[in-house]
Amino acid sequence: MPEKRTGPIRVLLAKPGLDGHDRGIRLVLRALRDAGMEVIYTGLRATPEGIVKAALAEDVEAIGLSSLSGAHEQHFRRVSELLAEAGAEEIVLFGGGIIPRKDAESLRTAGFSMLYPPGTPLEKIVTDLRAQLRPDDGSAP
């Protein structure tokens, strides 16, 4: 059981693969920061290896991936595998983009507990992350 963390939630956001659509991830970046989280963004064309390396170096609690090019199966799954290899399965995985329903189901079994289609309210992502990573803060003002 990993020790309970306190303080600001630390998140890595990344665009794996060649996709250049970053409107969504930049909105999420801003919303998470506005909510008081510490967020690192890789920029475009991150590799799964680079993402996991950055996540470990930055000691993040969650990784958010975005893909609108249809390459999520390849890249999201690889990030999850590399995290397992590094023994860092406790890092929470979430993702967003144009992800068909059946892919979403299979990615869920690979550890992506939260997948957000276009049109998701930003507040929902903030709330979900807090609920998962700081469940005891719920009663705090």
Next chain:
Amino acid sequence: MEPSGRPPRTPAERWLREVHAPARARHGERREVFETSSGIPLDPLYVTDDDAAGPGEFPFTRGIHPTMYRSRLWTMRQYAGYSSPAETNERFRFLLGRGQTGLSVAFDLPTQIGYDSDSPEARGEVGRVGVPISTLDDLDALLDGIPLEAVSISMTINSTAAVLLAFLVALAKRRGIDPKSLRGTVQNDILKEFIARGTQRFPVAPSVRLAVDTIEYATAHLPNFYPISVSGYHIREAGATAVEEVAFTLADGIAYLEAARERGLDLTQVGRRMSFFFNAHNHFFEEIAKFRAARRLWATICRERFAITDDAACQLRFHTQTGGSTLTAQEPANNVVRVAVQALAAVLGGTQSLHTNSSDEALSLPSEDAAQVALRSQQILARESGVTDVVDPLGGSPFIESLTDAVEAGARALIAEIDERGGTVAAIEGGFIRRRIEASAYRAQVAIDSGDATPVGVSADAEIPESPFTLDPTVEETRRRALTEYRAARDPRAVTAARVELERASRAGENILPSLISAVEIGVTLGEIASTLVTVHGEYQGDA
């Protein structure tokens, strides 16, 4: 139609006599008489402002052609591409068979960024968002059975635009067609990739250089080809407002004209072969005003800033695509109506060509059925609605003219701000343009999340339907095998020699199009060309 032998009494009469009549004599009109169901005859133009220039007259607020859709409808050009060259060829034939009048090629991301389908960087991306084209044979397969001299071909390609143009010229030669007869467009607008779209491969300066190489080659050798389509579409999709879309697009246009002038090109020639690409978004009247304002502002910029005296070189001709980001994944059938309204705005704004999105595109690439409805929507507007019978039918409306003025003024002010920051490239590199777009995107998202601007049919827990399109999972492997065979069949010494020559021409600062064309003819691949260019120019290093 108009009395002769005496001076015209009204502005409409003057326009009819001096501008419309000669154009009609040249191009003809689709009908002898245009009239409503009640037999009310429709004039080509209705005029309320005695001082305003008419369609076909500088600064072209009311349109670039005097007869507009009375002579010729816009080109119906649906963006398509996926899986493999052969499968995309089938979709092209399907669309042409249903009355589409031009082709528009969507390339996959590896092709757009300069990786062959068998490159490690291409893993998982081959054939996903477009068709993979790594070799001249691939383009040949893509355009199999399509007459290059008769169908205009638009290619959404930027970092590797020069390579795709080289493929196309080489293909024309292979088929015994004079490249001079090629019609079409390469997008070749690298600046907006840095701003909003993200397929840049080389740093900014050599990227612009490559763009100018393509413009220079095409203006000299391909008289019917548009070597650039300066694009606001993606800037808008990234979150910009209508005013920002106009401002940033025209600012990019200014940067290209400046680069062309620095190269010593004739700006009249370049201006005549420039084209633009805009979004048709939700606010119906603002979108119509946007197109009109963009035309007027661009014409003024060409004349005042660049001292171009030729009117045709100051005309803003443009393609439009309906707004992809306005589509909803929930209740996707509703998107048919959104697309129809947006397309109508583009037509009332005087577009030269149009892509209408398919209703299922928030879910995946479009199904064949949805692609057909999208094309049919254009045909219904063109043939059934009657909006094509009068030129700039809303011109002169106080509301539309006032909105046009306001969009123009807003865009003009933003361009002045970019000038103060040292010009477009400096404003891109300093992050000014991105920050503006991001702020607008955030405002739009807040409005949606707060319920002020939530799209119809969208709710927090509504079901999202299954995607209609699935990519054949064997595509990547098939492509890899085919490329291995292709490489093995080449003369390796000739390939090396061609790459050495390309590198020499690049380092010498020559126009690289001639060496690109020779290279692709002997089998050098797109990925090999891009990596040769990377050794010369380096790679763009992120924006995080």
